Amino acid sequence: MRLPLTVLAASLLLANAGISYAADTRIPDATVKAAEQLRDKALTDDTGYKIVTSLTTEVGPRIAGGVNDARGRAWAIAKFKELGYDKVYTEAVTYPLWQRRSEHGAIVAPFAQPLALTALGFSAGTPQGGLTAEVVKFDSLDALKAADPSSVKGKIVYIGFRMTRQKDGHDYGMGSAIRTGGPAIASGKGAAGFILRSAGTDEHSRTPHTGVTIFKDPTQAIPAAALSNPDADQLERVIAYGKPVSVRLDLDCGITGTFTGANVIGEITGRKHPDQIVDIGGHLDSWDLGTGAIDDGAGVAIAMAAGKLIHDMPQRPDRTVRVIAFANEEMGLFGGIAYANKHAGEVAKHQLGTESDFGSGPVWRMSASVKPEARAAIAQIAGVLAPLGVAYDETRPGGGGSDLSQMHGKGMAALSLTQDGTIYFDYHHNANDTLDKIDPKELAQNVAVYAAFAYMAADAKGDFGSAPDAFKKDGAGE
């Protein structure tokens, strides 16, 4: 989610850009023409859809540290090689190992019945036999923050914020704030547990949405779970009877140690400057409830397919296109942070980058955080993407996407290629994140966008302004 501060920073950049639009970074005409052909070819190419089909079918769910963490990495290495990438390698990433073993929940009184719920990442488990406690309901995170601890102590806190569908998915700002921040606030006030209405927009599906929660001090972790929307409706109806409501949580989950996985990287080596890099990617891990098709098999497939199509071009671009399948984005951007830390010293060699991690809906908006002198080249990229329905918004920064926001934070110039997320939060982080949610044509549009932009950025004359700390104020991206 954007902060007003970052918009302001972008506006200042843009003001500068207005002055220096003579521009020394340019994309050669022949490159633009080649990128147009690449774009059009990608629109009718099914490489991306085949990749995401292979990943979700042959590997399936890929929770970080689970049995499929290694299988997913083996798949990615084999797939990069099968696609003809020039270099394929891994970089180790270490993260806490949180495991979900089983989860049940129920209203105990006044009207006993099961609840469809799922534990949040880093939730504590409940004692043997479960945790039964009275529910105290809050309508917002602010209301919980303002609550007197005595009203919360020993109880299960419930927050009932309802997300609605939007193209840019902005309700997830509040939905994820409640999920990530609510449990620790409740714990700090002495709550026994925490439940929320799922941060999801599928009103009618009893598939609760998991997602990470943050306990800065892991010893303060309490059981924390999300109810499906119909179950949240039901709990609220029961609460409305005005009688004390008690709920049982029976969560067998928790942190059991640490795990070392890896970012898996494939490169299409640049013709003239192989050590200079355009970064694209997605994250290889998913939540365990679905098969991680839209989150983020799609992103991995978009980036891998874009690289493959660039590989197949008559002439390689000047610079290297690096495709990164990140480890463990879901539980805290571990892959992105590891990548940024490892490559912080080479930030000036990272030409431009962005990650796809918002499903498979069509890209409809582009924005960029680049040096003013590179705005003309960005406009050239925008010109090639415009026929795909992508509008260039010069007033917004480019965040680089989830994991690559970290490298952007180190100073890498970055784009945002914003996808239509209208239905993304119907399926995000729940059991329904499966292959059938991906429209092959929409996925191909994404591949076309990534292939064309990466090709042009890798073949530009001049750079986009990457330098240590250059874009620090742009924050953490989408």
Add this chain to the structure above:
Amino acid sequence: MRLPLTVLAASLLLANAGISYAADTRIPDATVKAAEQLRDKALTDDTGYKIVTSLTTEVGPRIAGGVNDARGRAWAIAKFKELGYDKVYTEAVTYPLWQRRSEHGAIVAPFAQPLALTALGFSAGTPQGGLTAEVVKFDSLDALKAADPSSVKGKIVYIGFRMTRQKDGHDYGMGSAIRTGGPAIASGKGAAGFILRSAGTDEHSRTPHTGVTIFKDPTQAIPAAALSNPDADQLERVIAYGKPVSVRLDLDCGITGTFTGANVIGEITGRKHPDQIVDIGGHLDSWDLGTGAIDDGAGVAIAMAAGKLIHDMPQRPDRTVRVIAFANEEMGLFGGIAYANKHAGEVAKHQLGTESDFGSGPVWRMSASVKPEARAAIAQIAGVLAPLGVAYDETRPGGGGSDLSQMHGKGMAALSLTQDGTIYFDYHHNANDTLDKIDPKELAQNVAVYAAFAYMAADAKGDFGSAPDAFKKDGAGE
């Protein structure tokens, strides 16, 4: 599902009706006028929606023989009394007690991953540690029937029939035939287990559809389960790789004895002929996965609310309106069969009847199985229902609905009041059958239909032809 034979029988009835349309069964003009007022009042009345809200919230899931079987009955007795019914009583119904305790499934090879599945009613349990076997796929029930036992023996049979949405839900004819009949056929050929693509139309939801299966000899029961549609897609994709596919079923379920529940009955006593009866109803049991809102909390609510609105009329109709909340429809029409057996000797006193058991979509078609001399009265009823969007189809029989098909089989004259079932099979028999699927206005349309028809039938001059075995050929209704 209708059989051609029954349509033929109806046509013959109609041919007769054409001859004798002078008609001795008539509805007085004052009754028609009163029914029109009742209809219009019902359209803006929320009694039905309040009833189904109360049932699904305060009781929740109501699998026959489960802990909520008794709670559901207690609720129904209390609700009838609260609504002011004149007589409230129960009639015992005994049925096998099948219990679902836990269920898991997975593809074991070649691509290990969990499957979202649910055991079918009367499925056997699997041994401790589950049942793992190779899958053999059939595209249809006929293909399974034709299979050589050697191709099936020791394997898990999978049938992949895909239902699509229809207003009359006719694909359920094949879907339910596979679910009810497939496991026993597979068992007869020596299969170790049976799985099917859910008999449901929700393509994108990982909420498998349960439902009864039939083993005439319970000792031949094998583990039998339904995959959600996305899981069936996934299994078929995995099978398409051409390698042997093995699946593990881990179902803890089975028959543990018998259980005695009851049909719960409320009556609005007739003014002149209290021993003559118009029967309406729904079934009180539901599957355990959802809260039984559309199947069949809606039917119970429609009938209860219709009776309540008739109770509130300035003048009672001549005959009694009997509302029946049937026990255990889901596992074999036990409530309907018990009712028909108990009341078979009084069939001539049952004026006309029909049950609501197809969700809460609006009624769009009426058909009837009545004596030819009563067609004019049926046409009068149709005239009052027409403004509600209900078309009278004289070419079709009336089946009486699920449980009341049994009383119709004994000779009770019966209507069919066909609801729009376009989305019914998205939610039917799965976890998503919850209150949010009911549109209060559509429910009120149903109440208006039932209230107006029952009032007119109960106040008609003459009868509709109920007599022992009068309509035997009409079969088992919808």
